[in-house]
Amino acid sequence: MKWYLHKILYRLAHLIMGVLIRRIDVPVPELLTGVGCLKKLPALLKKSNVNRVLIVTDKGISDLGLSSRLITALESIEIFVTVFDGVQANPTIQNIEDGLKIYLRSRCEGIVAFGGGSPMDCAKLIGARVGNRERSALKMRGGFKIPKKLPALHAVPTTAGTGSECTLAAVVTDPENREKFSVASHHLVPLSATLDPELMISLPPHITAHTGMDALTHAVEAYIGKIGTSFTDSQAEKAVEIIFTDLEAVFKNGDDPNLRANMAMASYSAGLAFTRALVGYVHAIAHNLGGLYGVPHGKANAIVLPYILEFSRDACQEKLARLAVVGKLGDGSEPKSELSVRFIEKVKAMNTNMEIPSRVAELKEEDIPLIAKRALKEGNPGYPVPKLMSQRDCQTILRKLLP
Numbered sequence: 492m493k494w495y496l497h498k499i500l501y502r503l504a505h506l507i508m509g510v511l512i513r514r515i516d517v518p519v520p521e522l523l524t525g526v527g528c529l530k531k532l533p534a535l536l537k538k539s540n541v542n543r544v545l546i547v548t549d550k551g552i553s554d555l556g557l558s559s560r561l562i563t564a565l566e567s568i569e570i571f572v573t574v575f576d577g578v579q580a581n582p583t584i585q586n587i588e589d590g591l592k593i594y595l596r597s598r599c600e601g602i603v604a605f606g607g608g609s610p611m612d613c614a615k616l617i618g619a620r621v622g623n624r625e626r627s628a629l630k631m632r633g634g635f636k637i638p639k640k641l642p643a644l645h646a647v648p649t650t651a652g653t654g655s656e657c658t659l660a661a662v663v664t665d666p667e668n669r670e671k672f673s674v675a676s677h678h679l680v681p682l683s684a685t686l687d688p689e690l691m692i693s694l695p696p697h698i699t700a701h702t703g704m705d706a707l708t709h710a711v712e713a714y715i716g717k718i719g720t721s722f723t724d725s726q727a728e729k730a731v732e733i734i735f736t737d738l739e740a741v742f743k744n745g746d747d748p749n750l751r752a753n754m755a756m757a758s759y760s761a762g763l764a765f766t767r768a769l770v771g772y773v774h775a776i777a778h779n780l781g782g783l784y785g786v787p788h789g790k791a792n793a794i795v796l797p798y799i800l801e802f803s804r805d806a807c808q809e810k811l812a813r814l815a816v817v818g819k820l821g822d823g824s825e826p827k828s829e830l831s832v833r834f835i836e837k838v839k840a841m842n843t844n845m846e847i848p849s850r851v852a853e854l855k856e857e858d859i860p861l862i863a864k865r866a867l868k869e870g871n872p873g874y875p876v877p878k879l880m881s882q883r884d885c886q887t888i889l890r891k892l893l894p
Contacts, residue, residue, distance in 0.1 A: 497871070498879050504872035508769075509718035517767055520646065520657050521683040524756070526748050529687040532603070532645060533564045539643035539682060541601030543571040545594045547614035548605040549578045557649060557690055558605050573597040575617075578606070581664040581671065581781055581788075582613035584628045590617040601643035604681065607702065608653030608788065611646055612661040615679045618644050619661075628663055628674070637676040646681035649690045651754035652702025652789050654709055654762020656684035662778065662788075670782040670865060680766075686759060688751035696742050700845035701789030703738040703754060706730060707838070708777075708792040709761035711800070713768035714814060715807040717875035723768040726760040728817045733757035735818035735837065742845050772880055773799045775870035776889070779862045784853035793847045798888050800835045806878035811835070851892045859889045
């Protein structure tokens with residue numbers, strides 16, 4: 492009886508959530524696309540009246556020299572550049588504070604997030620701290636707790652997966668409690684997104700696979716959730732079609748700029764979808780696998796996605812069937828039950844073909860109750876999922892992930 496009452500309350504929360512989110516005017520970044528489009532970004536920074544900029548990135552990007560062209564171009568038009576490349580794979584509260592100190596010490600006026608999801612999330616929250624000095628990252632946890640605007644923020648993704656270049660969310664790790672948490676605000680949406688496929692050519696196959704499946708998870712969870720709109724559905728469908736067509740191809744041939752450009756657009760479209768329609772239990776579980784064990788987010792999403800789709804299938808069969816048709820797995824005249832199963836089998840096959848495991852090597856039986864508790868604290872009622880999950884349901888699924 493208690494679970495039944497909880498379900499009623501959660502669904503009521505989702506109804507309210509849907510109404511409120513539709514009333515929020517989520518900005519859309521100015522979009523730069525195509526090979527070599529990075530060279531257009533300095534003019535946008537000038538347009539934003541930025542003369543001193545902090546580039547937020549990680550050591551891997553710095554070592555590869557991916558940002559060197561941008562730095563040279565900025566300095567050529569007398570924009571002073573400071574680089575903060577101390578972002579960890581799962582950015583921490585300390586990373587944010589370190590970046591804030593460098594921003595203030597260098598008297599910066601804007602930020603360029605340069606890299607994958609980690610530098611982008613870190614850059615967003617550095618900007619949030621600049622604009623809201625009285626609030627720590629922990630006090631920003633959850634939704635819409637950033638009252639003041641950020642300094643000018645521009646995003647340059649070097650992976651095709653997170654969609655963070657167009658979302659109102661950022662994820663940060665709290666090492667003290669070994670957990671991740673989300674921060675959401677329309678102030679976190681960057682002013683521009685630069686999708687230059689040249690920056691993604693050097694991505695190794697396993698990162699291509701993980702980030703691509705991250706984008707697929709964004710699209711699918713936004714699509715099957717309860718608060719999607721015609722806009723979010725169209726963006727999710729666009730992302731799924733591209734990913735089903737091109738992800739395995741770019742996994743095998745990462746030097747193809749057209750495939751890289753397509754995947755960058757898929758990630759962007761999936762970002763537009765989920766920042767308005769939200770995600771689901773795949774992300775709730777993946778965040779906690781990342782927080783507890785450091786499992787890369789895209790990899791965790793890829794592993795968990797088929798299990799959650801199987802759990803949810805009876806509640807979102809029609810939507811999964813539509814995605815199967817979008818993904819060219821059949822046509823609309825076939826039974827929805829068959830198409831929905833075919834969609835899930837396709838996801839499994841993609842994981843197998845790209846050498847993504849079906850289990851989580853780090854997972855321990857004794858941690859399952861804690862992971863389930865934390866995942867459901869995040870997901871119930873935070874995500875408008877098609878089928879609600881209890882603690883017992885979540886633990887059952889987690890046990891399927893044991894090595």
